[in-house]
């Protein structure tokens with residue numbers, strides 16, 4: 375190996391020619407030369423190592439600085455965000471940007487304050503629920519008190535109209551009956567709304583014919599329509615099954631609300647009802663119902679408000695058309711309970727279209743009772759009926775109605791009298807008022823069932839509380855009729871339980 379330049383200089387400077395011939399000396403010089411080179415290599419390596427670690431150190435240092443900066447920024451941001459959740463108006467003391475202690479104190483104060491607020495809210499909620507329950511009970515009691523005399527007014531109107539009144543009396547009687555009917559609709563609407571709001575809407579499941587339901591609604595609205603020179607037409611989808619399972623009463627109520635509104639808000643126009651099949655599944659069908667009119671229409675800005683309780687599109691509506699503004703609120707709520715919703719398309723002056731889709735269970739066929747062609751023959755010849763009722767008006771009305779259908783009527787003025795009468799004599803059916811002095815209808819039924827399990831007992835109730843059905847069935851009655859009863863529905867129920 376060539377001599378290291380430092381060794382070369384030292385050899386030239388300090389050694390003479392005589393040394394270069396000595397073999398031992400030459401080996402010594404070679405060893406020194408190797409050491410010089412090894413030293414250089416080591417130095418080079420350690421210099422390199424130092425440069426590298428300095429670089430790494432700088433990199434780590436700058437990364438740490440960045441991280442500290444990010445942390446400081448995050449803490450600052452966290453503090454600002456947390457200080458925003460304060461519920462009092464005092465300036466938040468959030469300390470310096472590195473420190474979370476003050477914010478922890480602030481959070482503790484805030485948590486305590488929120489717990490207090492939650493507790494206060496819970497008490498307010500309980501009070502509101504109590505008030506709402508009291509309101510429901512009040513409405514139910516008042517409705518009972520109003521329905522009882524109204525039952526007599528409607529019933530007497532009905533009987534007087536049927537008993538060949540003089541021509542000058544007919545108009546007065548019709549006004550009397552229409553006003554009483556309207557009053558009943560109003561009371562029923564308020565009660566229904568109350569019931570739905572309290573989550574007490576009971577849905578019934580029974581087979582029904584969709585065509586019959588819709589055609590009945592058309593018939594019920596035809597008079598009103600022709601008075602306002604309107605026509606009503608219906609179009610059923612040709613593939614639509616006819617027999618469904620569900621609550622036809624509630625569906626009918628929804629459709630009737632829509633059709634009667636269409637008739638009310640249209641003059642010399644056309645109302646078209648559509649029943650379309652959207653999808654047919656193995657055990658159900660999705661049916662789209664629509665009611666369209668060519669009437670006054672509704673401004674876009676009112677499309678949401680009209681579904682709110684007691685809201686009408688304008689203040690002049692009540693003056694011009696009457697109504698309470700409850701119909702659509704009830705319609706919307708019933709449909710919501712049926713997993714559907716009501717939609718509207720309308721423009722002021724250009725008519726309106728209300729529509730909704732409903733999934734209904736399909737059934738094979740509906741019993742003959744609902745046969746479209748069947749005509750009801752109002753005859754209860756030879757049937758003996760025990761009427762258990764304490765209100766004189768109601769006794770008078772029901773007796774005249776039943777005797778008009780050729781039934782034989784016995785009257786018991788309370789439950790105790792009825793039990794005694796049935797122990798001695800038999801009859802075909804019992805009509806049982808629920809609230810009576812001495813012995814109420816529930817107790818009387820329990821006592822009757824101890825010795826007579828067969829006789830059909832139908833409750834007569836003016837109460838509209840949600841669980842009437844469950845309660846009357848629980849004591850052993852078969853059915854119930856809500857007073858004031860519509861003579862046609864009343865007859866159908868009697869006939870059903872008498873046959």
Ligand code: ADP
Nearest residue numbers: 635636639671680686687697698699700701702
């Ligand atoms: P009511 O009919 O008792 O006023 P509703 O809740 O049924 O109450 O209707 C609320 C409002 O919606 C009505 O007052 C009316 O302004 C508007 N409305 C409903 N149906 C129609 C319709 N077919 N055409 C025009 N306006 C309607």
